[in-house]
Amino acid sequence: MTGLVRQLPHPADFPAPPSVIHLARWKEADRAARPARLAVLRKRLSEAGLDAYFGVRPEHMRYLTGFVMDEGEDRVAGNSGRFLISGDEVVVLADSRYRLQAGSEAPGARIENVTYELAETWPALVKSLGARRIGVEASHVSQQLWVELVAAAPDVELVAVSGWVETARSIKEPAEIERIRAACAVADRALAAIVRRIKPGSKERALALALEWEMRTCGADGLAFGIACLAGPNAALPHGSPSGHEVRLGEALLFDFGALVDGYRSDMTRTLFVGEPSSRDVALYEIVAAAQAATIDLVEAAAAGTVPVPTGRAADAAARRVIEAAGYGDQFGHGTGHGIGLATHELPSLSRVAPEIPLPSPTVFSIEPGIYIDGETGIRIEDLVLFDAPNGTLERLTGFPRDLLIVGV
């Protein structure tokens, strides 16, 4: 059994959580970076002959304006946090609940009062910007709102735009990378802190909660997403939720989790084994590890300049070929990876349908092939890598060992 190690990592093997000094530096870095972020968007506006950009996604709001809305807050915020960017102004919409916060977090913006009926104030708003043609995040603005805005200001043309801010965000600034790296370390430490507590009979839900508690009391502002902790046959559900299931000897135990640090996220999957795995599970683990290594090798070679920078589709194919060759192509239904940053899933995409353009740089994405046998078992190994072709580097940001680990014995 190659790669099998029984030496479990310790929290102290990984970097310490960020301090208030880091937080202050990142805040300043965001402030300093915002004019350049706005300039990229304004250049696209100008090229497309548009007067303004209407955005609704919380991660874009934070990136472009500085106003931060907590996870899920946008669901109850109505139109608060939505924003308009023209050639020379940034306008953040906020109702009375958010006015003070928006003013303090987005000092460069004009804060405009808004109700749940945006259409009522829309004509005055677009007039105040002198905007006649407005690019709109059509993938996130509802059909209903679109129709209401068109009716409210029929002389203002709405133009669906897509991917502008996403594309800009896929290229990471140094302080963005620092935060993803910090989130990875928080997650590494947390799994290392709980790994000795896993025993046969441990419940998925209790382990997930213990892992969450470790992250949130040791450096994370929250979770990047709900923790998957899935044992045995449950691990065949690539996005299942932890249940009351008690892990049994010999079962795979899959953790898919990430930390949130100052808005930035990590994402890592480790499939541990509680006691000796079956030879079938070991074989699956080795196939998945080889598949992951194939994509890592490809992007590493691209970073070193020995092969061209691959597309997300080619990076996916490298892992997929290994799994297909082993006869499990149908048991690997999802993509090989995704970008990560202010959102858990963002550009670039590593999948069978990813666009045929080379990966950006510097960028951070996951590499996470898996094999899922319905009703039996599931294996996935996921790491985040920092890909920087101009700098010639490929760095793994998730530090927890990838070797097959046996726990609970």
Place this chain on the structure above:
Amino acid sequence: MTGLVRQLPHPADFPAPPSVIHLARWKEADRAARPARLAVLRKRLSEAGLDAYFGVRPEHMRYLTGFVMDEGEDRVAGNSGRFLISGDEVVVLADSRYRLQAGSEAPGARIENVTYELAETWPALVKSLGARRIGVEASHVSQQLWVELVAAAPDVELVAVSGWVETARSIKEPAEIERIRAACAVADRALAAIVRRIKPGSKERALALALEWEMRTCGADGLAFGIACLAGPNAALPHGSPSGHEVRLGEALLFDFGALVDGYRSDMTRTLFVGEPSSRDVALYEIVAAAQAATIDLVEAAAAGTVPVPTGRAADAAARRVIEAAGYGDQFGHGTGHGIGLATHELPSLSRVAPEIPLPSPTVFSIEPGIYIDGETGIRIEDLVLFDAPNGTLERLTGFPRDLLIVGV
């Protein structure tokens, strides 16, 4: 100081968390209720001359099909979980990650494979249902997807529909009320468990985490929403987030929080005082308490049949009048309340712009007036009530005392 009590509640003052017996009963109740829920929707489809309903909201999916997606999971799920309901079929879309789970949770549904490109399979999908006119949740379907679907099947008419499932969901079934009641009790117990730990110098963030931990280890599946724990001037931010701020003697300490129990939510705000409050804060507290009592009195009288059932607008006005009369109308910017259930904010709405129709029955909503003095203090008192006019009852579901409580001394 009327209403001032120093006797702090104990967790055991409130009902115990739900057991597996409750969970099994609720699961069965949902299964039994689903045909009637579908019948309500199908009646509306038929009345509107539509062949099918296309839904995208996770709470509607759960309500109508049984497929449960965890909080936030819909952000990474692509088109999985979206659904179509025709006169005789329920179709749930799921990619490989969700296929097994959807099949198990929505046994009455046809599970159809979907990718991130719904438009590719849309023509075959609507054809399999024989649907030519489809009602679409236009408030939650993006403009981009709408345009793609129209282009993919130009002979199929999409009709924007709004509020159909929301209106049905505003009338609560007995097993839905049981779960909201259970979520309220979990929250009551949790606040009672931590209230003695509050001291001058306690940090907002640490108190919020302690409260969350209590809920999640004592009956909650999760949070209804991110906890607000705001001290002193921070309490003036009606939707602020807990910070590193240390609560000081004499400050108001506002907790706005709720538990999630089997998909249903609670919501409660308590403004405690750490040490003796200022006479100004006591006066504000009494105004807010009187405002809340005014709305409660109104809906209580309506339930008893002594006054007509009010509209959400009239129920809001009852509280608002009290605050306006005290001279703080401009410091109460939000609505008086909102329905709650599978979503934290749902129908009915109690606000200045709520529709002029009587409140439904039986229904559950919050009553939560507040006064916010920028940079100084904020007071809000929020309870959930079960309003059931046919049954002649108005019941407060949140049990934690509403009297002015002094802690930390």
